[in-house]
Amino acid sequence: MLTVYSDSHRLQHGQAELIDGTLKPCFETPSRADMVLAAVRERELGDVIHPSRHGADPILRVHDAGYVRFLETAWPRWSALGRDYDALPKMWQVRRLREAVPEHVEGQLCYYSMDCGTPITAGTWQAATAASDTALTAADRLMGGERAVFALTRPPGHHAARDYCGGYCFFNNAAIAAQSLRDRGLRKVAVLDVDYHHGNGTQDIFYPRADVLFLSIHGDPRTEYPFFLGFADEKGEGEGLGYNFNFPLPAGSCVSTWFVALDCALEQIARFGAEALVVSLGVDTYQGDPISRFQLDSPDFVTLGARLAGLKLPTLFCLEGGYAVEPIGTHVVNVLAGFEARG
Ligand SMILES: NCCCNCCCCCS
Numbered sequence: 001m002l003t004v005y006s007d008s009h010r011l012q013h014g015q016a017e018l019i020d021g022t023l024k025p026c027f028e029t030p031s032r033a034d035m036v037l038a039a040v041r042e043r044e045l046g047d048v049i050h051p052s053r054h055g056a057d058p059i060l061r062v063h064d065a066g067y068v069r070f071l072e073t074a075w076p077r078w079s080a081l082g083r084d085y086d087a088l089p090k091m092w093q094v095r096r097l098r099e100a101v102p103e104h105v106e107g108q109l110c111y112y113s114m115d116c117g118t119p120i121t122a123g124t125w126q127a128a129t130a131a132s133d134t135a136l137t138a139a140d141r142l143m144g145g146e147r148a149v150f151a152l153t154r155p156p157g158h159h160a161a162r163d164y165c166g167g168y169c170f171f172n173n174a175a176i177a178a179q180s181l182r183d184r185g186l187r188k189v190a191v192l193d194v195d196y197h198h199g200n201g202t203q204d205i206f207y208p209r210a211d212v213l214f215l216s217i218h219g220d221p222r223t224e225y226p227f228f229l230g231f232a233d234e235k236g237e238g239e240g241l242g243y244n245f246n247f248p249l250p251a252g253s254c255v256s257t258w259f260v261a262l263d264c265a266l267e268q269i270a271r272f273g274a275e276a277l278v279v280s281l282g283v284d285t286y287q288g289d290p291i292s293r294f295q296l297d298s299p300d301f302v303t304l305g306a307r308l309a310g311l312k313l314p315t316l317f318c319l320e321g322g323y324a325v326e327p328i329g330t331h332v333v334n335v336l337a338g339f340e341a342r343g
């Protein structure tokens with residue numbers, strides 16, 4: 001399986017995130033991608049290529065122009081305040097506060113963010129655009145005839161919505177890839193999010209649409225991040241009603257429960273008649289993940305890959321979460337190798 005990878009991911013290296021009430025070193029680190037790339041090479045998964053540049057247009061097919069402009073200008077405006085440390089919001093535009101987009105960079109940082117765990121740094125813009133190019137290059141290769149392609153994307157993307165960042169995500173790489181497949185002629189694309197956390201950003205982007213089916217299996221938002229989206233009654237809106245499927249599972253759910261949800265999701269994808277599948281591949285479903293609470297173990301990721309291959313669809317994998325850094329490479333490549341072995 002071909003892998004698309006860019007060293008520019010290293011430019012996103014936040015110092016700290018506010019998690020569970022305290023500032024802690026970021027869980028989303030460059031070493032995550034290093035470990036995955038090492039495993040791709042060690043297991044001889046296939047060629048590794050660098051992304052080609054695609055510019056802003058494919059990003060703007062998915063994200064709000066004001067939000068993209070904010071991300072592009074945030075760091076120079078923040079550092080012009082005399083701040084040489086990461087940018088994090090200090091409040092949010094909550095109920096009955098004005099909805100107008102603030103002028104000042106601090107106000108925009110609050111307006112265009114969902115949480116306090118996604119630091120904007122000097123290299124964020126370059127890293128995030130490279131991740132988007134990585135996903136787009138994978139889409140190019142899938143349309144060029146590859147059966148499956150792995151976009152080794154970092155920073156991840158599935159929490160990034162049309163007009164806000166969060167959950168370590170800035171551009172929604174999987175959504176940008178899915179839109180690119182649509183723009184290149186596929187009529188029906190499915191996006192399946194198997195990360196521990198609900199893909200609120202991807203749901204937000206495709207919620208009113210019937211041409212992209214979104215499905216997510218995740219920790220129940222009643223107790224898990226992102227708390228405010230990911231409930232089973234969210235089924236889409238307007239033309240998109242019936243094209244959004246959430247499978248929230250209680251924290252601590254066992255592996256067999258997880259695979260029952262997966263089989264339900266795969267059945268919906270087959271029923272939809274998808275012509276391609278984009279997988280938001282987070283492996284924070286691992287039992288040893290430091291910020292997540294499912295029970296999957298290493299062999300289960302092989303099973304996951306084999307089940308996905310059973311759809312017999314051109315498949316684009318986008319790396320999302322997974323914060324147990326030591327085994328992340330094994331788990332990610334287990335999915336990809338399991339997919340390939342199923343043939
Ligand atoms: N107590 C857990 C707080 C989680 N904070 C953000 C998690 C982002 C996951 C990205 S896949």
Ligand SMILES: [Zn+2]
Binds near residue numbers: 195197282321322
């Ligand atoms: Zn996650």
